[in-house]
Amino acid sequence: MTPLLEIRDLRIRLGDRALVDGVDISVNPGEIVGLAGESGSGKTLTALTALGFTPPGSAASGEVLFEGRNTLTLPKSQLRALRGDRVAMIFQDPMTSLHPMLTIERQLTEHQLAHRSLTRRQAREHAIELLERVRIPDPHRAIRSYPHRFSGGMRQRIAIASALACEPDLVVADEVTTALDVTVQAGILRLLDELCRDTGMAMLFITHDLAVMNVLTERLYVMREGRVVETGATREVLAAPTHEYTRALIEALPQTDTETA
Amino acid sequence: MSTLLEVDEAVVEYRVPGRPTVRAVDGVSLGVARSEVVGLVGESGCGKSSLGRAIVGLNPLSSGAIRLDGRELRALGRRARSREDRGVQMIFQDPYSSLNPRRTVARQLADAIRAGGRRPTRDIVVGLLESVGLPASAASRFPHQFSGGQRQRIAIARALGVEPKVIVADEPVSALDASTRAQVAALISETATAQGAGVLMISHDLSGLRVIADRIAVMYFGRIVEVGPTEAVWGAPAHPYTRTLIGAIPQLGRDAPLPSAAPPRPIVSRAADPEGAELVDIGGGHLVAAEALREVEAA
Numbered sequence: 001m002t003p004l005l006e007i008r009d010l011r012i013r014l015g016d017r018a019l020v021d022g023v024d025i026s027v028n029p030g031e032i033v034g035l036a037g038e039s040g041s042g043k044t045l046t047a048l049t050a051l052g053f054t055p056p057g058s059a060a061s062g063e064v065l066f067e068g069r070n071t072l073t074l075p076k077s078q079l080r081a082l083r084g085d086r087v088a089m090i091f092q093d094p095m096t097s098l099h100p101m102l103t104i105e106r107q108l109t110e111h112q113l114a115h116r117s118l119t120r121r122q123a124r125e126h127a128i129e130l131l132e133r134v135r136i137p138d139p140h141r142a143i144r145s146y147p148h149r150f151s152g153g154m155r156q157r158i159a160i161a162s163a164l165a166c167e168p169d170l171v172v173a174d175e176v177t178t179a180l181d182v183t184v185q186a187g188i189l190r191l192l193d194e195l196c197r198d199t200g201m202a203m204l205f206i207t208h209d210l211a212v213m214n215v216l217t218e219r220l221y222v223m224r225e226g227r228v229v230e231t232g233a234t235r236e237v238l239a240a241p242t243h244e245y246t247r248a249l250i251e252a253l254p255q256t257d258t259e260t261a
Numbered sequence: 262m263s264t265l266l267e268v269d270e271a272v273v274e275y276r277v278p279g280r281p282t283v284r285a286v287d288g289v290s291l292g293v294a295r296s297e298v299v300g301l302v303g304e305s306g307c308g309k310s311s312l313g314r315a316i317v318g319l320n321p322l323s324s325g326a327i328r329l330d331g332r333e334l335r336a337l338g339r340r341a342r343s344r345e346d347r348g349v350q351m352i353f354q355d356p357y358s359s360l361n362p363r364r365t366v367a368r369q370l371a372d373a374i375r376a377g378g379r380r381p382t383r384d385i386v387v388g389l390l391e392s393v394g395l396p397a398s399a400a401s402r403f404p405h406q407f408s409g410g411q412r413q414r415i416a417i418a419r420a421l422g423v424e425p426k427v428i429v430a431d432e433p434v435s436a437l438d439a440s441t442r443a444q445v446a447a448l449i450s451e452t453a454t455a456q457g458a459g460v461l462m463i464s465h466d467l468s469g470l471r472v473i474a475d476r477i478a479v480m481y482f483g484r485i486v487e488v489g490p491t492e493a494v495w496g497a498p499a500h501p502y503t504r505t506l507i508g509a510i511p512q513l514g515r516d517a518p519l520p521s522a523a524p525p526r527p528i529v530s531r532a533a534d535p536e537g538a539e540l541v542d543i544g545g546g547h548l549v550a551a552e553a554l555r556e557v558e559a560a
Binding site: 216 | 304305438439440441442443444465466467468469471472505506508509510511512513514515517518519520521522524525
């Protein structure tokens with residue numbers, strides 16, 4: 001199988017500091033892949049660079065092949081055509097991607113209108129379907145309201161709907177449940193899992209929370225100080241880690257039963 | 262075990278003109294004994310921080326009382342707190358905003374030692390730093406020269422410097438990296454209980470609390486719906502909300518399923534169902550709101 005996303009020997013330097021130091025990551029079509037690590041490990045930077053967002057002053061080398069095209073060298077116009085269409089991103093704080101002063105309709109139709117030749121009416125109908133899909137109650141009413149009317153969990157569902165608008169092949173989710181209550185998190189994890197299964201979309205799921213990683217992802221990469229220190233099938237790696245850093249991360253977790261009480 | 266801190270039918274309300282009054286804490290009773298660690302768990306908006314702030318005097322009570330060693334604590338006013346009232350100290354979530362960025366660690370610890378009625382000496386300051394695992398050289402530095410975890414250690418040292426009887430810690434580790442969380446949480450409970458102080462640790466993270474707390478109290482919609490020895494609450498949760506909360510926690514392990522996504526069912530206020538809100542002892546100091554037992558009978 002040809003990977004959907006293939007990162008080869010990615011290096012990102014800022015001045016004389018190596019922020020990401022030779023990372024290889026691949027995501028197959030339809031696969032849920034985890035990227036774990038603590039703050040400063042370079043996991044978010046790796047994902048952002050893969051989508052063509054390099055921080056000012058930094059230099060990236062290596063290859064990032066998305067559907068065969070190298071995003072590191074792709075012209076801006078082609079990158080823009082890719083992002084929001086074939087690949088989408090969801091962030092920890094949904095207000096990063098939702099504009100506080102625009103209606104939900106504007107936010108859910110914007111990239112459809114940019115990437116597809118649809119009428120406003122068709123885009124609107126699709127937006128309502130998206131809200132139904134992420135289980136926002138009363139979508140016909142919701143689409144006319146503004147983000148502040150919704151709770152944190154509902155906003156994250158709307159941000160997910162917005163990422164799904166053009167049926168991307170890959171969605172990059174960066175700590176998307178970290179700020180949520182545990183009962184809300186459970187709902188979002190199930191939703192993401194179901195969406196990937198139903199649509200065949202792949203997901204690169206970034207989190208520092210290894211228990212979340214364990215229940216959601218099929219394969220994972222553990223990053224530390226700009227390098228991948230361990231990779232493999234998620235449950236195998238977390239049940240029997242071979243690298244001392246992965247072991248230390250697991251040992252730092254509160255010991256909970258393997259079965260739910 | 263004698264009760265050191267006693268929260269008695271505490272009610273905290275927020276009044277906004279033109280809007281209905283919000284009752285954030287709805288008649289909570291809870292005790293913390295000497296050298297005991299009590300974990301108060303709940304999700305955002307349940308009233309756990311309002312209760313914590315009320316205990317240290319940052320929120321006035323609408324009714325009820327907070328007592329320390331049998332003596333009623335008053336809310337903070339314009340005047341300095343009395344020496345006795347300083348027996349309750351707080352550790353906040355963000356040590357960057359709770360520490361003064363312009364004063365050295367030594368001076369901030371000296372303030373705390375003075376507030377506790379002692380004369381600050383270098384020995385006491387160094388002793389406090391050592392008790393939280395920081396070198397004596399930390400004394401002459403400023404908060405920004407430390408990492409988040411180290412800063413939280415300084416905040417702990419400052420709370421201990423007052424020689425408090427009770428420490429209220431509101432989400433003290435949620436801003437820290439996963440690898441330092443467990444250490445810092447253990448540090449708070451160990452150093453405080455070694456001095457004979459009680460700890461009320463407020464958190465949204467039940468699995469984190471489970472490791473350090475002697476007892477767990479579960480708060481939902483402003484009420485305590487279940488409280489008891491940690492293993493009883495975790496191992497045999499009696500309230501449907503506690504069960505939902507535990508079922509939603511993702512687990513490690515090869516066979517761990519995706520957590521259950523059934524949203525928790527809301528509960529009614531104490532005023533709407535006074536009997537249902539009463540806590541009933543189901544054995545061994547494990548208490549649950551009567552509303553949960555009613556459902557068992559009905560089923």
